[in-house]
Amino acid sequence: SYDLTQPLSVSVALGQTARITCGGDNIGNRAVHWYQQKPGQAPVLVIYRNSNRPSGIPGRFSGSNSGNTATLTISGAQAGDEADYYCHTWDSTTEVFGTGTKVSVL
């Protein structure tokens, strides 16, 4: 099976930059997507195909993917960005989610 590893938690000061990593074997060769999930809500797509933002997603969200690590960056984090974040890719015949990262904005 293909495993995607994320840090359990990331803390960021208000207005600063948060980086959330997603580690996987040669993940740079795969398209990676990112979802934000706030408590009691369904996940929302914030980045697709490594670095593309769906309409309505603020420009402070960006993504990159190379080697064994994909990264979601939140530049100028806001209080409303506090949430769980999940990366997603695929392997063989399955879709795979990362373990999830809780982002706290201090």
Add this chain to the structure above:
Amino acid sequence: EMQLVESGGGVVQPGGSLRLSCAASGFAGSGFTFDNYAMYWVRQAPGEGLEWVSLISGNGDTTYYADSVKGRFTVSRDNYKNSHYLQMNSLRTEDTGLYYCVKSYSRGWFLGDAFDLWGQGTMVTVSS
């Protein structure tokens, strides 16, 4: 506005069955055709992360399942009704969770597409 609404969750004993439904609305008004998009089920156990369950292609000819549910769950769709289903048999306690209906980002289907529209989920509890 496109929307996905799940139903059919509930409390069931181990070994029991449930059938989840997902009704899609607002596709035509948004310029989308339901049968152009793959659909998925994704579940989330209480306090845990996301787990992909199944994929069905737009015309229903192709399906994939997570190893944890293969042979017990069956996914289907009725494009005339803009609906998507998950028949769950031989349920286990570890199947407990919130089940989300999800739409693919791209037309057509392929593994590794983004999930761009999620329902609010329906809760399944397997307990004796």
